[in-house]
Amino acid sequence: MKPGSVVMLVIGTLLALLGLGVVSGGAAVAWANSQQQDGRFLETPARTFSVDTYALTSPRSDAGLGVSTGLPFDVGTISLRATSLGGDGEIFVGVAPQAEVDRYLADVNHTVLRNVTFAPFRAEYDDLAGSSEPEPPGDQTWWTESVSGSGEQQLTWDIQSGGWAIVVMNADASPGVDVSLQAGARSDLLTPVAVGLLVGGGLLLLIGILLVVAAAIGLGRAATPTGPGQGPGQGPGQGPG
Structure with a gap:
């Protein structure tokens, strides 16, 4: 058995498996990208959020909701659908710089959504x-984007660099926020990511298959038995010379 062929077989198998995994990931990203065509969003299921305080806000972090890009296309857009469950009450949803939200809610009893899981919710x-x-x-003028009213309200916002916060309140600023929320997102990044994964994974898979085939041929030649009286490199009927 040729050691070189064995090594080639192992490397080829690993590359083929890695390529298959990358292609599968690319296919998943491509599917996700197809779901956001025609202005649609990849959305979570609608869930009910109820707090007794004046406002429900997104988690606070040093990075905020925004990212620094400098890319020639939109990194992403987020969507938040909100429906008040408090009878005929109107709901307000707004996004603003974190510093403005901090000033607005300073010394106000409010709730920060720390974490959400969906399975189970x-x-x-x-x-x-x-x-x-x-x-x-609604009387504040510093909201970057905001919507308010009865029935379903949809806020959309293009992600920007900096620290940002999303705030959900009753439009009349009364305490006790009872709302159905559905978050969504879309991004132009999914197309190049999907193409890169599919092309890169396809190349790895092809190289791996070629190495496996070459190794199999080499191992097959090494395993070919010699006839009686034949030494290595001797044909039929040839003596040792």
């Missing part, structure tokens, strides 16, 4: 104490 909250009553959110 579970929302984890942090309640922040306060003694002040907020002014109606």
Whole structure:
């Protein structure tokens, strides 16, 4: 058995398996990209969020919701569908710089959505104490994007660099937010990512298959038995010379 052929077989098998995994990932990304055509979003299931405070806000982080890009296309757009479950009440949804939201909700009893899981659904909250009553959110002029009203409201926002926060409140700033929320996202990045994964994975798979075939041929030649009285390199009827 030729050691070189064995090594080639192992490397070829590993490359083929890696390429198959990358191609599978590319196919999944391509499918996700197909779901966001014609302005559609990849969306989570609608879930109910209920808090007793004045406002429900997105998790706070040093990075915020935004990212720094500099790319010649949109990194992504997020969508949030909100429907008030509090009878005929109107709901407000807005996105604004984190610093503006911090000033607005300073000393206001509000809730930060810390984490969400969907299988099974579970929302984890942090309640922040306060003694002040907020002014109606629609009266504020610093919102970057906002929607309000009865029935389903949809906020869409192109991701930008910096620290940002999403706020959900009753439009009249009353306490007790009971709302159905459905988040979504779309990104122009999915197309180049899918193409890169499919092409790169396809090349790895092709190289792996070629190495496996070459190794199999080499091992087959090494395993060919010699006839009686034949030494290596001797043909039939040839003596040792």
